[in-house]
Amino acid sequence: MTTGTDPLAEARRRVAAVYSPETFSRLAGAWGELLTAHLKSVTESRENVLNWNDPPVNIEAAGRFLDAGDPGEGLDLGRAEQRFRDLAGEALARGQNLHDPRYIGHQVPPPSPIAGLFDSLGTVTNQVMAVYEMGPWATAVERALIQRWGEAIGYRAGTFAGLITSGGSLANLTALLTARNVALEGCFETGVQAAHRPALVVQADAHYCIARSAGILGLGTDSIIKAPLDDQRRMDPGQLNLILRRLQDEGRKVIAVVACAGATPTGAFDPLEPIADICERRDVWMHVDAAHGGGTAFSERHWHLLRGADRADSVICDAHKMLFTPALCAFVFYKNREHRFDAFRQTAPYLFDPSNPGAAEYDCGLMTIECTKRAAAYGLWGLWSLCGASLFGDLVDVTFAMTRELHDMLRAADDFEPLHEPQSNILVFRHLPERLRSADLDVLGNFNREVRRRLIHSGRFYITQTPLNGGGAMRCTLMNPLTGRRELQELLEAIREIGRATLGSFL
Ligand SMILES: Cc1ncc(COP(=O)(O)O)c(C=O)c1O
Numbered sequence: 001m002t003t004g005t006d007p008l009a010e011a012r013r014r015v016a017a018v019y020s021p022e023t024f025s026r027l028a029g030a031w032g033e034l035l036t037a038h039l040k041s042v043t044e045s046r047e048n049v050l051n052w053n054d055p056p057v058n059i060e061a062a063g064r065f066l067d068a069g070d071p072g073e074g075l076d077l078g079r080a081e082q083r084f085r086d087l088a089g090e091a092l093a094r095g096q097n098l099h100d101p102r103y104i105g106h107q108v109p110p111p112s113p114i115a116g117l118f119d120s121l122g123t124v125t126n127q128v129m130a131v132y133e134m135g136p137w138a139t140a141v142e143r144a145l146i147q148r149w150g151e152a153i154g155y156r157a158g159t160f161a162g163l164i165t166s167g168g169s170l171a172n173l174t175a176l177l178t179a180r181n182v183a184l185e186g187c188f189e190t191g192v193q194a195a196h197r198p199a200l201v202v203q204a205d206a207h208y209c210i211a212r213s214a215g216i217l218g219l220g221t222d223s224i225i226k227a228p229l230d231d232q233r234r235m236d237p238g239q240l241n242l243i244l245r246r247l248q249d250e251g252r253k254v255i256a257v258v259a260c261a262g263a264t265p266t267g268a269f270d271p272l273e274p275i276a277d278i279c280e281r282r283d284v285w286m287h288v289d290a291a292h293g294g295g296t297a298f299s300e301r302h303w304h305l306l307r308g309a310d311r312a313d314s315v316i317c318d319a320h321k322m323l324f325t326p327a328l329c330a331f332v333f334y335k336n337r338e339h340r341f342d343a344f345r346q347t348a349p350y351l352f353d354p355s356n357p358g359a360a361e362y363d364c365g366l367m368t369i370e371c372t373k374r375a376a377a378y379g380l381w382g383l384w385s386l387c388g389a390s391l392f393g394d395l396v397d398v399t400f401a402m403t404r405e406l407h408d409m410l411r412a413a414d415d416f417e418p419l420h421e422p423q424s425n426i427l428v429f430r431h432l433p434e435r436l437r438s439a440d441l442d443v444l445g446n447f448n449r450e451v452r453r454r455l456i457h458s459g460r461f462y463i464t465q466t467p468l469n470g471g472g473a474m475r476c477t478l479m480n481p482l483t484g485r486r487e488l489q490e491l492l493e494a495i496r497e498i499g500r501a502t503l504g505s506f507l
Contacts, residue, residue, distance in 0.1 A: 048459025118382025122375030130365030154310025262293025267426030272308025295322025445472025
């Protein structure tokens with residue numbers, strides 16, 4: 001700090017430099033150049049898929065940038081651009097490259113870069129929501145999308161409602177909170193009582209966030225009853241019916257049945273029509289977790305997988321999975337729009353103006369866990385408006401078809417075993433080298449886990465692992481629509497090669 005100058009004036013000068021449109025324009029130009037080069041290099045598989053470093057190494061490196069970041073006298077445009085390039089370059093070089101066609105990993109897509117551009121409009125201008133007046137366009141975008149995706153699922157226009165929230169886990173929690181409040185009248189105020197003896201009947205492969213919801217909602221994870229699966233890991237409606245009958249005979253309060261449209265481990269779709277018949281007959285709230293499978297609503301080939309979802313009391317879908325938009329953008333739908341305010345039976349008069357009750361309809365904070373909520377749907381709205389909803393059908397069709405090809409390749413190979421028929425774009429399999437054919441499932445599972453770990457650390461491919469049928473296995477989610485036959489053949493070769501190098505410690 002120089003003596004004789006007003007420190008506050010100096011602070012203002014430094015702040016102004018950070019907010020200057022000229023600074024933004026310079027850095028945005030560099031941003032566009034860097035990202036374009038990165039996307040080109042990554043989609044051509046010229047980088048590692050995952051840039052692996054042990055966590056402490058990365059944390060140390062990130063911290064070094066922070067500690068070197070204060071030049072004292074504020075932002076100098078010339079130096080800032082170079083430093084911005086260094087920082088952005090470092091972030092890109094150390095990340096997970098989802099746009100590489102050899103990324104065949106978690107249920108997280110490489111978002112369409114175009115959606116990323118639209119998303120940044122909301123980010124840079126901070127179009128947050130809770131009340132309509134803080135994010136009028138963000139609210140409009142959200143409502144317009146809810147109407148259209150809800151109708152694509154099969155809900156009738158004007159009769160259903162929805163909201164967007166920060167991820168599938170929060171979406172499931174919100175829908176199940178509504179189901180709990182409806183099942184246990186007054187419990188938002190008084191809490192769940194032991195006398196309620198609640199039960200939550202869930203697909204046995206349901207995502208862990210469902211059990212977590214039971215814990216958060218005061219139902220307790222012990223209230224979960226797992227509905228058995230058939231040989232394709234879909235909920236068995238006959239078994240479901242027996243479970244519900246027993247619970248109701250015992251006087252238990254069934255909060256909801258949670259079915260899956262795209263269950264996490266294998267991408268299985270439950271038979272929603274017979275499940276809906278049973279829930280209607282037994283007067284139980286039906287919830288469908290379509291975080292993964294909700295995108296099939298846009299595919300002529302695969303929409304039938306969601307048949308019956310329109311009879312569910314609530315459905316959740318993640319746009320940041322099969323609609324290929326940046327995270328997080330999750331939708332909750334209520335079949336009956338009367339339930340839209342049932343999750344949170346509260347008012348916050350300083351936010352929601354009581355003199356204008358009609359406005360509450362558009363103040364999304366009344367329906368969501370978030371108060372300040374980012375404009376999560378700009379990316380989806382922009383992409384949809386630019387390309388049409390048929391793009392989402394194409395993305396589903398292409399990724400599902402490649403998964404079928406992978407299945408065929410695995411079946412044709414002596415040293416691989418697919419563990420199920422693919423119902424979507426998730427496939428679990430094991431590598432079975434001849435010398436491990438008669439090994440225990442434990443040994444085989446650990447071998448598969450070790451090969452996968454070495455594979456992803458090598459940067460050559462990114463795939464995941466899961467336990468299935470009593471042992472560890474490898475799992476691919478074909479989330480990159482650019483992955484083709486060539487990458488899948490190379491994947492099997494890479495697994496074989498690493499398998500040979502790993503085998504010694506398992507014999
Ligand atoms: C079926 C299912 N439900 C919920 C979730 C959780 O979604 P999110 O990661 O958006 O919280 C996942 C995540 O993979 C999932 O597969």
